[in-house]
Amino acid sequence: MLKTEANPGGLPLAVFDGIRASVEADRSQFFKDLPTPFYGANRPGGKLSDGVRDSFWLQGMQAGLKNALDCIKAFSETDFTEDLKKIDVPTLFIHGDDDQIVPIGASAQAAHTLVKGSQLKVYAGGDHGLPTSQKDRVNADLLAFLQSRAAS
Incomplete structure (x- = not known):
């Protein structure tokens, strides 16, 4: 997903650096906040139940910090x-x-x-x-x- 010469439509590295910084600063809050845009709850008519938000947070927290950071690197920087x-x-x-x-x-x-x-x-x-x-x-x-x- 990273913007490169081979992938000009990708996202700038700064986007992924920001995600990493947020995870490192407060991983728990990151996984509390992410479901809102993830599920479009910030859009008109968007809905997100407490159960889905809690499940999302729990899954994110089970990953562990190193694994979460490794995952960000893998999905953002691997050219498939x-x-x-x-x-x-x-x-x-x-x-x-x-x-x-x-x-x-x-x-x-x-x-x-x-x-x-x-x-x-x-x-x-x-x-x-x-x-x-x-x-x-x-x-x-x-x-x-x-x-x-x-x-x-």
Whole structure:
């Protein structure tokens, strides 16, 4: 996801440095605050239950500080371009067009162009936490994709 010569649509390193600094300064608060944009709760009509927020916080805190920092480095700085080009199985990408965490252009759209024959479903107004926020739609799309593959 890092902006590089090979990935001009990526995010600047300063974005990830800011995430690392927030995690190092107060990891617990970081995982309390992140669900708001993650699930689009800061958007008009956005909703986030206490249960989902608490579950998100608990999962984040279970990672441990070193693991959280290693994860940030891995997801931001690893270039998966060549790996994606090698995928030769049916692939479905699902992404929200209002994802405030991972820009669709630098992720799902880019990956879709690299994985031959892949499908991309874009959820209008969709946030980053689609498997939770739109679980019924995600499940229906996954089942339809799998059933279409089983039939062929």
